[in-house]
Structures are given as C-alpha cells and as structure tokens.
Amino acid sequence: MSQITAARVYDARFDLPKGVGSDAVHTDPQYGYAVTVLQTQDGLRGTGIAYTLGGGTNLICEAIKLFAPEVLGRPIEELMSEFGAVQKRLADHHQLRWLGPHKGVTHAALASLTNACFDLWAKQRGVPLWRLLLDLPPEALVDLIDLSYLEDVLTRDEAIEILKNRLSSRGERSSVLQEGYPGYDTSAGWFQYSEDKLRENVERAMASGFTAVKLKVGSPNPDRDVRRAAMVRELAGPHLQIMLDANQAWSLPAAKTACAALASIHPYWIEEPTHPDDILGHQTLAQLIAPVKVAVGEAVANRVLWKNFLEAGAVGVVQADCTRLAGISEYLAVAILATKYPVQVIPHVGDMGQIHSHLVLFNHIALGHARLFLEYIPHLREYFVDPVVIENGKYRTPENPGCGTEISAHVLQRCAVWDVSPD
Amino acid sequence: MSQITAARVYDARFDLPKGVGSDAVHTDPQYGYAVTVLQTQDGLRGTGIAYTLGGGTNLICEAIKLFAPEVLGRPIEELMSEFGAVQKRLADHHQLRWLGPHKGVTHAALASLTNACFDLWAKQRGVPLWRLLLDLPPEALVDLIDLSYLEDVLTRDEAIEILKNRLSSRGERSSVLQEGYPGYDTSAGWFQYSEDKLRENVERAMASGFTAVKLKVGSPNPDRDVRRAAMVRELAGPHLQIMLDANQAWSLPAAKTACAALASIHPYWIEEPTHPDDILGHQTLAQLIAPVKVAVGEAVANRVLWKNFLEAGAVGVVQADCTRLAGISEYLAVAILATKYPVQVIPHVGDMGQIHSHLVLFNHIALGHARLFLEYIPHLREYFVDPVVIENGKYRTPENPGCGTEISAHVLQRCAVWDVSPD
Numbered sequence: 001m002s003q004i005t006a007a008r009v010y011d012a013r014f015d016l017p018k019g020v021g022s023d024a025v026h027t028d029p030q031y032g033y034a035v036t037v038l039q040t041q042d043g044l045r046g047t048g049i050a051y052t053l054g055g056g057t058n059l060i061c062e063a064i065k066l067f068a069p070e071v072l073g074r075p076i077e078e079l080m081s082e083f084g085a086v087q088k089r090l091a092d093h094h095q096l097r098w099l100g101p102h103k104g105v106t107h108a109a110l111a112s113l114t115n116a117c118f119d120l121w122a123k124q125r126g127v128p129l130w131r132l133l134l135d136l137p138p139e140a141l142v143d144l145i146d147l148s149y150l151e152d153v154l155t156r157d158e159a160i161e162i163l164k165n166r167l168s169s170r171g172e173r174s175s176v177l178q179e180g181y182p183g184y185d186t187s188a189g190w191f192q193y194s195e196d197k198l199r200e201n202v203e204r205a206m207a208s209g210f211t212a213v214k215l216k217v218g219s220p221n222p223d224r225d226v227r228r229a230a231m232v233r234e235l236a237g238p239h240l241q242i243m244l245d246a247n248q249a250w251s252l253p254a255a256k257t258a259c260a261a262l263a264s265i266h267p268y269w270i271e272e273p274t275h276p277d278d279i280l281g282h283q284t285l286a287q288l289i290a291p292v293k294v295a296v297g298e299a300v301a302n303r304v305l306w307k308n309f310l311e312a313g314a315v316g317v318v319q320a321d322c323t324r325l326a327g328i329s330e331y332l333a334v335a336i337l338a339t340k341y342p343v344q345v346i347p348h349v350g351d352m353g354q355i356h357s358h359l360v361l362f363n364h365i366a367l368g369h370a371r372l373f374l375e376y377i378p379h380l381r382e383y384f385v386d387p388v389v390i391e392n393g394k395y396r397t398p399e400n401p402g403c404g405t406e407i408s409a410h411v412l413q414r415c416a417v418w419d420v421s422p423d
Numbered sequence: 424m425s426q427i428t429a430a431r432v433y434d435a436r437f438d439l440p441k442g443v444g445s446d447a448v449h450t451d452p453q454y455g456y457a458v459t460v461l462q463t464q465d466g467l468r469g470t471g472i473a474y475t476l477g478g479g480t481n482l483i484c485e486a487i488k489l490f491a492p493e494v495l496g497r498p499i500e501e502l503m504s505e506f507g508a509v510q511k512r513l514a515d516h517h518q519l520r521w522l523g524p525h526k527g528v529t530h531a532a533l534a535s536l537t538n539a540c541f542d543l544w545a546k547q548r549g550v551p552l553w554r555l556l557l558d559l560p561p562e563a564l565v566d567l568i569d570l571s572y573l574e575d576v577l578t579r580d581e582a583i584e585i586l587k588n589r590l591s592s593r594g595e596r597s598s599v600l601q602e603g604y605p606g607y608d609t610s611a612g613w614f615q616y617s618e619d620k621l622r623e624n625v626e627r628a629m630a631s632g633f634t635a636v637k638l639k640v641g642s643p644n645p646d647r648d649v650r651r652a653a654m655v656r657e658l659a660g661p662h663l664q665i666m667l668d669a670n671q672a673w674s675l676p677a678a679k680t681a682c683a684a685l686a687s688i689h690p691y692w693i694e695e696p697t698h699p700d701d702i703l704g705h706q707t708l709a710q711l712i713a714p715v716k717v718a719v720g721e722a723v724a725n726r727v728l729w730k731n732f733l734e735a736g737a738v739g740v741v742q743a744d745c746t747r748l749a750g751i752s753e754y755l756a757v758a759i760l761a762t763k764y765p766v767q768v769i770p771h772v773g774d775m776g777q778i779h780s781h782l783v784l785f786n787h788i789a790l791g792h793a794r795l796f797l798e799y800i801p802h803l804r805e806y807f808v809d810p811v812v813i814e815n816g817k818y819r820t821p822e823n824p825g826c827g828t829e830i831s832a833h834v835l836q837r838c839a840v841w842d843v844s845p846d
Contacts (some may be wrong), residue, residue: 027517055518059485059528066479094450095478101671101699101722104527105482149698151674248524251574275572276524277727279702280734299524304700311703 002040002124003075007068007420009061009112010035010412013054014380019192021053021379024218024249027192030054031380033323034061034108035407035415036068036116040076046120047405050112051323051350056105061418063109066096068420071117080121080144087114087329088146103301107326114327115355119403129328129358129403134170134366138163145333146326149304153311154337162339166368173365180394181360183353183376184212184243191216195231202235209393212241212373214271217262218249226261233265241373245271248299252281259289269317271295279305282314293317298324298348303333310341318343322359323350328403331359339367349375353388354404357395383411425463425547426498430491430539430843432484433458433835435806436477442615443802444476447641447672450615453477454803456746457484457531458830458838459491459539463499469543470828473535474746474773479528484841486532489519491843494540503544503567510537510752511569526724530749537750538778542826552751552781552826557593557789561586568756569749572727576734577760585762589791596788603817604783606776606799607635607666614639618654625658632816635664635796637694640685641672649684656688664796668694671722675704682712692718692740699723705737716740721747721771726756733764741766745782746773751826754782762790772798776811777827780818806834 013032021029032052039045050060067090071079079086090110091102099106122132133141142159185208188201198215205213215232217225225244232242244267250258255273262270270292274281276299286294297319300306309315318338322331331347338345345363347356353376363369374395381387385406389396398404436455444452455475462468473483490513494502502509513533514525522529545555556564561583570579608631611624621638628636638655640648648667655665667690673681678696685693693715697704699722709717720742723729732738741761745754754770761768768786770779776799786792797818804810808829812819821827 025515025517025520029518053518053521055516056486056489056522056529059482059489059522062482062485063479063528066482092448093478094448095452095476097448098476098722099479099482099528099531100526103523103700103724104529105486105522106479106527108522149674149701151676152704251572253574275727277526277725278572278731280731281575299521301526302700304698308701308703 002042002044003073004038004071004120005041006039007072008037009064009418009420010037011057011061011416012407012411013057014383016379019190022190022192023216023245023247024191025247026053032057034064034112035412036064036112038071038116038120040120044120044123045406046116046123047407048112048114048116048119048327049323049351049405050108058416059105060108060112063106064112065418065420067109067113069423071113072420072422076117076120076124079117083117083144083329084146087326088148091146091326102304102326107301108324111323111325111327114329115322115403115405118328119405123402126401128398128401129355130361130398133362141332145329147333150307150333150337153307153340159336162336163366166366169368170365173368176361176364176371177397180391180396181357181371182373182394183210183390184214184241184373185210186214186375186377187379188213189215189232195228198228199231199235202232206236206240211393212243212268214243214245216247217244217258218246222258222261225258229262229265229267241268243267243269243271243295246273248272248275250274252278252284255285256288259285263289263292267292269293269295271319272298276300279308279312279314282309283312286314286316295319297321298350302326303330303337306334306337310338310343316343318345319348320345321348321350322355328355328359335363335367335369339369344372345369346372347374349377351405352377352380353395354384357388357398358403361397383408425465425467426496427461427494428464429462430495431460432487432841432843433460433838434480434484435830435834435838436480437803437806439802442613445613445615446639446668446670447614448670449476455480456830457487457535458835459487459535461494461539461543463543467543467546468829469539469546470830471535471537471539471542471750472746472774472828473531481839482528483531483535486529487535488841488843490532490536492846494536495843495845499540499543499547502540506540506567506752507569510749511571514569514749525727525749530724531747533749534746537752538745538826538828541751542828546825549824551821551824552778553784553821556785564755568752570756573730573756573760576730576763582759585759586789589789592791593788596791599784599787599794600820603814603819604780604794605796605817606633606813607637607664607796608633609637609798609800610802611636612638612655618651621651622654622658625655629659629663634816635666635691637666637668639670640667640681641669645681645684648681652685652688652690664691666690666692666694666718669696671695671698673697675701675707678708679711682708686712686715690715692716694718694742695721702728702731702735702737705732706735709737709739718742720744721773725749726753726760729757729760733761733766739766741768742771743768744771744773745778751778751782758786758790758792762792767795768792769795770797772800774828775800775803776818777807780811780821781826784820806831
C-alpha cells in the first residue's frame, strides 16, 4: 500500500506581462498558487493547487500546514475510499471551522490539499483524472464528496441515481475524447488592452479556431464597455460567441443599467455582474437579461451558496472552480447537483485548465452536461510539467496519469517552502 | 496630530475549563483573539480584536500584517475622517480581495485592524466608543462605512436620513445609560453540561437578575434537546426568555423536524438552525417557526449576505458581530440597514461584550432599535484591562475611553507576536 509519508507546501507566484490578467477590479494581478505536494514512500508525488492573484498566497500555505497532518501516514487508496468523510472532518474541524465556515483562506487550503490527494491517487492508478473518475462505481464516486447541508436538494442515494441513470448513454457522449473539448479564449480581451490590441487578439483567436472569446467590461465609463463590445461583435460577426465579464465591478443598480446596454451586442453571458454573495441580486439580473445568461462562480465559496444560486434561479452558467471550492470533491458535488436545474456548467479555470480539462470530460460523459466550451488562459503554460494543449480551438484530451497539476521543479525551487510536520 | 507609528499583532488563545464554550459543532473550543495593537508617537495605544475558537488564529495575524501598513504613519483623526474609504481600499485590495472577497480569514483581519483604529480614536478623544459614535454628525458617522454593494437598499443619503430622523427622539431612549442595558446568560447552558449543572446554572442566572438564558441544542439525539429545553422551561416559568442555539448542527430537513419539536417550549428564538450561508433555508425555517424567531449572525460574513437575509425575510434576530464583520464599520452598516426591516438587532458577542456593550447603546439611542438584551459570556473577564460589569442582569454603561478591548499586559506577554513593517 502506497503510504503518504511527507507533505510540502509552496507559495508560487508568477509575474505577468503588463495588462495581462487585468480586469475592472483586479488592476495589477500576479497569478499564484498555494501548492501542496504529497509524497509516498515509493516515490510517487501528488500536486494540488489553489489559485490566487498573488498577494496573500502565504496565508493559504499556513492553513494547509494545519490541515495536511490528517493525510500523513495514510495509504492513498484507503484515504480515497472515505474521502468525503475526510473532507467533512477537515472542513468541520472543531476549531478551524470558525475561520470560514467553508470559505476564504481555509477553504482554499482544503482545495489545495484535496487536489493533491486526487493527483496522487490518479498517478498511483496510472490513469488521467477523467479516466479515474469515469471508471469509479457510482457509489465510490459519491463517497468522495461531503454532501452535508445539501440533504434537502441532493441525497447520497439521489446522487448515485443521477450517475447510474446516465451510464447506458455514455457511449453517445464519448466522442468528445477523440474530438477534444472546445475552448474559448479569455486572453483576447483583458481590461487594460487597447482597442488595437483587442482587435488583433480577436482576429487571432478566430484564426486559431476558437468560436468564443471573452471581453472584460465593468468600466466606470459605461460607454467604453459598449464601444469595445460592439467592436468585438462587429469583428466577430453573428456566429462567434462573446462573453462579457465585469468581475464584480458593478453595484446592483449599475449592473442593471450596464447589462441592459450591453445586451444589444447579444453576448452569450454576462459574468460576475455584481458581488458574488448577492444571490438575490443575481436573481434580479437573471430575470432582467434573459435569454442572455448570468454566469457566476469563480468567487462562489461553497456548495451551500451554490444550492442557493440554483434554487433561486440566479445563475445560468455555473462557473464552479475546483481551486476555489474545496477541491475536486466539492466541485463534483456542485456538478452533480447542477444536473437538477436548467443551467450549464462551464468551469472557471483558476487552474489554467489543467484540472478542469479533465473535469469537463467527466461532466459531459458521466453527467450529461452539454458539451460547450472551457475557458483557455495560456499565461502559465511554461510552468507546468504537462501543460494543456489546444489545437484548432479544442483542448486535446489529457492522457498522462494524474490531474495535470505538477509544477516544474525549477519553479518550485524559487518558492517559499514549508515542510508539514505530523500533528 | 497623533500619528500611528507602530503596529503589533498578537496571537492570543485562552484555554477554557472542560465543557465551557461547548456546543453541538464546536466540541472542544479554546477562545482566541487575533489582536492588533496600534501605537502613536505620544504613547496612545489602540487595541482591536477578531474572535476565533483558538486554532488558526495565526492565519488572521498573518493577514493583519498585510493590511496594517495602510494605517502606519497616518494621524488617527485624519485616518478616521475617511475610514469608509480606507475599509474599501483594504477589502478591495487588487490582489488580496481574491482571498475572500469579504469573508473568512482576511475579513477577520480587517475586523481586528478596524477595531484597533476605533479604540485608538476613542482614546484620543478621551471618550467611550458609544459616546464617540453618538456625538458624531450623521454625515461623519456614515463616512466611517463602506456602503458599496448596498446601493440598491441603502444609499449614503438614506443612511444619513435614518440617523437624522431619530435625532430629536434620542432623549426618550437615553435612560438606558443610567439603567444599564439588559444582558442574557449564555453560559448557563453549554452543550456538554449535565442536566444537574444546567439546572443549577439556570437557577443561579435567575437569582442574579437575568431574565433570559440560552441553551445549546443540536444533539444527534433530538430527544435530548427536547428534554433539556423542557426542563429549562419548567425551571424558568413562563416569563423568562429562553434562547435555543443549534450552532449550525442541523441539515435543513433535520432543522425542520427539530424546530417544530422545540417550538413547544416557546423559545424566544432558535439560533443557527443550519448552515449560515443557506439564506433560502433560513427563509423556509423563519416561515415555519413564526412567531418564534430565527436568529443568525455570528458566522454571517459580510453586509452583502446580510442584505440577502434581510431582503429574503430569512432572519428575525440579526446577530451581527463586529469581530466577524469587518469591524465596527461594517457592523454599523448592518445596524443601519436593519432599521428598514421588521427585525431585532441583538449582537453576538465574539468580543465577550467588550465592544458590543457600547454598540447596543448606539443601536438603541441613535437608531431606535428596541432595548432587548445582550449576550453575556464571562469566561475571559480576567484577561481584559477593563472588563464589562454586569449588575442585577444588566450591563453597566462603560465610562472609560476606548472600546474596552485592551488586553492585560501579562496576557500579551505570553502570546506569539509580530511587528508590522511599513510596506
């Protein structure tokens, strides 16, 4: 039995070229990861990440040090056989729970640790994450998840049933493995890009085979947003999908005005129109801009908030992110729950698509979520050992064992690092 | 001008006697504070606290170190003249914001820093916090608050109007200063207390002049809850108010069953019946158990979630806590907003009542919130320089300058401590 004998935590931050990653709220981001590396006595390594915008990544690292002793000394297969219970034990730790519950720095730490466990497990089994998840019996898959506080909308039995009901039709959806999962280009339209640069990027995205691009909006000057959105629509013609993303910049009254004005360019969605905790505000906006969809998720902290968004009809596109939620486990909870509502699931890629390019395959094949497009942001490609590959606008299906999260040794060498000691 | 020249951060944790502080979810708490101490060049010290259950207090301390440089070098009067803008700048820091937004460890850090600024300011002016707040012109009071994301329910003008409208009737409510603000005894009914101990405590609480006591519920065995609650009701007679507190132990279906059973003892409220992010769940329960009230707040992270609770009619008793929200500023936002809804405001006292005994005076006199009762938990009295005094079940009005948050030097000496360096 391959036993986890060591855990290390790294504070990894990456400078970005000027303007890259900029939006209406985050003017000068770095990208960052709080990285957990678990090691077994036979030399396997599992890497987990939680995404940040640079500053404060060390806070998540400190929190991982408090959680990680739970997995030390445990054989990976045995650990994963009851991982939902492990998640609950950590998230509901009788003292640390107060610091959330289930949100913020401590929840991100649980994401990093959880994702490391999944990466190690997939490597142990010698398969990519998507294959691992597809091959699990429905009961075993559901036992990876802490379903507490969802009992009113999703019981364990019902989650198993959802998976079982879709088993026989998996074949119809498996062609995605050969064809690749479509991507969309987020990096075309960063907030600070000039209109010339924006035009050039949209044209390049189309030439590269993308059928959808994202434009950052949320300007204090609404005319700028409308002008740029109209320009992209004119360049793109009627068939390219355009996503608009305000990154929470608007108050609810401002969002109403801006969304109404921006609807004229027929966007596919308007993303994060206001504060991500404002469920009723999103409900109002969803009703206002239909059939344009409201997208939200990169800052929705946990499954309980997702339950509220779904029950309230406050979201059209569920952008759940396994580096914001408590890792792959809680992502699966949200993806299964979402099958019960008239929504689409299109993850935000805090992981640059490394993990989510696996998860959308599972979403589509096992859960029957529509095959749409997954965000593509290439800025950290060179730092991963096994970066995602996009060909003709589509993610190539990952074939190597694990979750794609291993970070190059030369990157980790320059990071602040901590060894986790047993309790 | 008294300028802030130094900031220190302390990780203060306090062991509790066996059973004290226990509830259905937090089985073995310590109490803890992430403490910010600001110092001026003329020797004034302001102390701010954010409450924890011990574990992970260091995470909040690390976050305070990232925020505190903002106030170094600034004269306290000048800083407080634009404190709402300072709050927004820190909470919306272009990189750190990602770690919330406005929740969890980073938000608690902002609470600690904010509360230190208020304590320093009140000391500089030589008045207790309640007097400082009552004496501010409405405009100056509102400018202490970051009202962003509340625009649809509370504008700056409206907040000022709410204060102005109640100015002329303040005299009618000021007798509370002489009479003292009523307390209620939370320490009577900790979860792990035996029925004998519980009986003894309730009798002592009544003999001490308390007219309300709290009992912890949320047992996996609902019969235990009902038995203990019925016992307290029998001891107390029909006139004593009994609050029941489940500390988030129940799923929504379990909460429905338990609340229906517990309603038979006519509690004043049922507190934290399920997960604090489950706004629609609380809405369902509020409708189910009316006229018994749903109380929630010690884990409601920010003003945006409060807006949702209030708009949804999901709360009857707003237990906002200035050591969970971003300090006294965001507490004031919620207290002002709550005047627009049919609710009561009875803070949770993460601060053991040190700050909230000031804030309820402001609530009642300036905002017209009903004079009810404030939680009383005595377990950390000895660690404060100027602990609250309860006489005949009532808080004595604090008279010393500041917020009551100064912690004894002998306590701070044994804490982990960090000096904050300028940016």
